[in-house]
Amino acid sequence: MEKHRSAPTLDDVAKMADVSTATVSRCLNSPDRVVEATRKRVLTAIETLGYTPNFAARVMAVKRSFTIGAIIPTMENAIFARGLQSFQEELHQRGYTLLVSSSAYKPEIEEEQIRTLIARGADGLLLIGHDRDPKIYDFLSQRKIPALVAWSYLPDSKLPSIGFDNRAAMFDLASHVIGLGHTQIGVISGLVDGNDRARLRVQGIRDAVSSSGLEAGNLTLVETSYEIENGAKAFRDLMNADPPPTAILCGNDVLAAGALRQAQEMGLDVPGHVSITGFDDIELARIVSPALTTVHVPHREMGRKAALQLVEMVENQTAGTGEQLSTRIVNRPSLGKPALG
């Protein structure tokens, strides 16, 4: 076998560029923070030597990997896409690279991905929602890995969270729907097991029904996973009730898009025959016809603030304070008054 020279090290690059190893690290990880001339000198040395930062060298040099992991429940629809994009943009500004895993809403896969991202040296983690096995929280705490929850704000949770009050947001929308005169309410919810966002949204609807003086019997609920086809199927089932609902509140815009499509196939006018609402205000909500009344979630603000908070937790070893963001109802033509009975 041919004998190879050993791989170039961070030190070799620093010597050739006549800078400190810390400056080399900064060039690799946060180039915006290094002046142009120095950056060019370092990059030339890196190219000339064929240097590749590796785990050991980077950890020794700066005690950080400048990598953040995020685990989201799904990449299949755009629920998390916009927030994640702004999370990544802000991280990039701060010199961090984002690695994303998707758990397919399965707790055991999320756990495996948390372990993988930590094993790969992630400096911090972004997780979605609060529902998970307590042993994962113990594990994160033992390993002292900064972790932040998004998409659901709870004041007294094990991890700090940047998100909104899912219950209150859906309570407001449901109260608005009931205020228009609807008394037969259908709900197409995501699966609530292991999903605090879904569970709290249903709770918000129940609270609105009871505080408006309607009977619990005026509420019919179907639970299904967040797919367009499932929204369509649930809509058909709900409309078979006697009396059928005059308004159907969906757990997110994806389910609502499916419900809308099914209404169209059944020849039912929306909102003439039945009103349909969504949650999230993703692009889909404006594309469907009629456009969806929904709850606007501040995706970009949430992503940006989560990045700032998590970097702060990583760099200054703080615990993180979390922040509750506001949502608002967006009125579009899919919601109207009930037809006169």
Added chain:
Amino acid sequence: MEKHRSAPTLDDVAKMADVSTATVSRCLNSPDRVVEATRKRVLTAIETLGYTPNFAARVMAVKRSFTIGAIIPTMENAIFARGLQSFQEELHQRGYTLLVSSSAYKPEIEEEQIRTLIARGADGLLLIGHDRDPKIYDFLSQRKIPALVAWSYLPDSKLPSIGFDNRAAMFDLASHVIGLGHTQIGVISGLVDGNDRARLRVQGIRDAVSSSGLEAGNLTLVETSYEIENGAKAFRDLMNADPPPTAILCGNDVLAAGALRQAQEMGLDVPGHVSITGFDDIELARIVSPALTTVHVPHREMGRKAALQLVEMVENQTAGTGEQLSTRIVNRPSLGKPALG
């Protein structure tokens, strides 16, 4: 300072469970390949000892990290979501965890992410399309990192690819549109610089125009990034031409959804006034009204086959052969014959 016991090792787990270290690795990475009783014994030992697989231990034990990296241009719309989901599912079956990065269609960010994923120990990489700086190919080859391209099949490329012929797919659709009698063709393309898929789709349209005997002057093209708003804006610009196009071919379904929305806002009937087509056949294509005629891309097959091929390349150190997959035209109501002039 308190004195800590050193962290448990792979060896400690193997001893407690009375198995080889290779079996412990397999339990962690490919649990499906380990019989139930052994798996339980190993997992009990892991829990009891509080063992966490770390980079060094795993590399020593199996010389692999069981991590695959994928870099996609965007997570913001669902173009890559379905294919990536089946890529991940197949990897999971084989004991690998997927980490995803999104480059926002920026070559310099893709390069940074390639370096990060390799530094984090990724066993192999999935990249989208073939257009990138030759030095990245040199770098991958020097580092001997198995890498596979998806979403674009080219027979003579630097990396093996699993995908389809973007030129031929769009040639077929454009020929079909011209065959219906359309002579004024508008095109809303993605940005072609650095994006072979976009460039080849435009080439397919140009080839169809010239092989059908139409003049190049019958073709009007707008190039813009893949966002709904941009599709809407480009549609408005194209319809200002004199004569306006009777059919507008869009580089993907996202641009086509924007064009459709704009047609609706301008009070133009689709396909009565103008036909609109997409590319990809993501869920959006069936949700918009009228539903989009588009090119069906075999997202799930592509993701699954890419996973099988990449794992094969990683585990058996093969070069990868690549595979060309078929696309087909899906006819839906957004395309019709031109109105009689």
